[in-house]
Amino acid sequence: MQVKGSMIIDYVRLVRANKDRNWDDYLEDADWEIIKNRVLPSSWYPYESCRRIGLAVFKEIAQSDHATTKIFGRFVGRNLIEIYAHILHENDPVTSIETLCGMNRAFSDGDMGIELLDKGDNHVKIRFAAPEEDNREFMEAFCSQIVGIYEELVDQAGGNNVTSSSELIGKRCDFFINWE
Numbered sequence: 001m002q003v004k005g006s007m008i009i010d011y012v013r014l015v016r017a018n019k020d021r022n023w024d025d026y027l028e029d030a031d032w033e034i035i036k037n038r039v040l041p042s043s044w045y046p047y048e049s050c051r052r053i054g055l056a057v058f059k060e061i062a063q064s065d066h067a068t069t070k071i072f073g074r075f076v077g078r079n080l081i082e083i084y085a086h087i088l089h090e091n092d093p094v095t096s097i098e099t100l101c102g103m104n105r106a107f108s109d110g111d112m113g114i115e116l117l118d119k120g121d122n123h124v125k126i127r128f129a130a131p132e133e134d135n136r137e138f139m140e141a142f143c144s145q146i147v148g149i150y151e152e153l154v155d156q157a158g159g160n161n162v163t164s165s166s167e168l169i170g171k172r173c174d175f176f177i178n179w180e
Contacts, residue, residue, distance in 0.1 A: 003050045004107050006041040006083055008034070010076050011053045014061050026056035041083050051138055058141040066144040070164075073148020080149065081156060088156055093179060096157040097124050097150060113172070114146075122159070122179050126150065129172040136168070143173035154179050 012035050015023055027035075031049045039045070062068040080100075081088050087103065089095040101116045113129030128146055147164045154162050159179030166175035 001047040002044040003047050004041060005039045005043045005045055006080065007107050008045055008050045008053060009039045009041060010072075010079060011050070011057050012039050014057050015053065018061060021060040023056055023060065026059065027052055054145075055138050055141060058138075062141075064141075066140065069141055069144035070148035070151070073145035074152040074155075075148075076145065077149035077152030078156075081153065087153065091158040093154040093157040093159040094119050094121070094124065096153050097126070097177075100150070100153060101126065117174070123177065124150075125174060125176050127172055127174050139171070139173060140168055143168060143175060146173075147175050147177070150175070150177050 015021075015027075015035050028049075030046065031052050034045055034049055035053070057072075058064060058069055062072065084103065087096055087099045089099065097119070098116060101114055113127070115127050115129075116124060117127050118125035126146075128143060143166050147166055151162045151164055154177055162177065162179045164175060164177045166173055
């Protein structure tokens, strides 16, 4: 499976900006080739590299802290909204979330497994089902980031007092976002 550069560009920027970290514990030669070259949001990159680079950032930058990872997700969300402006529907968080969930195929050439399970005027339930090879640590980190992305989207779409929670069950993560 491959992912669009928009999925890894922020990871790559963090690695480049923090050369003093012990990245070699996590990254392979193929990952370094991506990091050393220009990453284009619309180009395709190996999912395995995205997973390794993302986990390295989680360990080295976030220090395995999920709250920090959620904040990073908000930053990624701002960047996604800038790149894909059509996902933001002013004063309509639910439609904004539906649009982003519907773009699943725009971010990977396989099924990233993001689906909207439930929605209401001020809440959604979204499921992320990982490819089989993903481990629990990566799943927990990635789910924290996804929650941050959707929180940012809800904020920018006019939702107030956004709260969230998530539940990791095997190879899937259900997350719940509420707002006023």
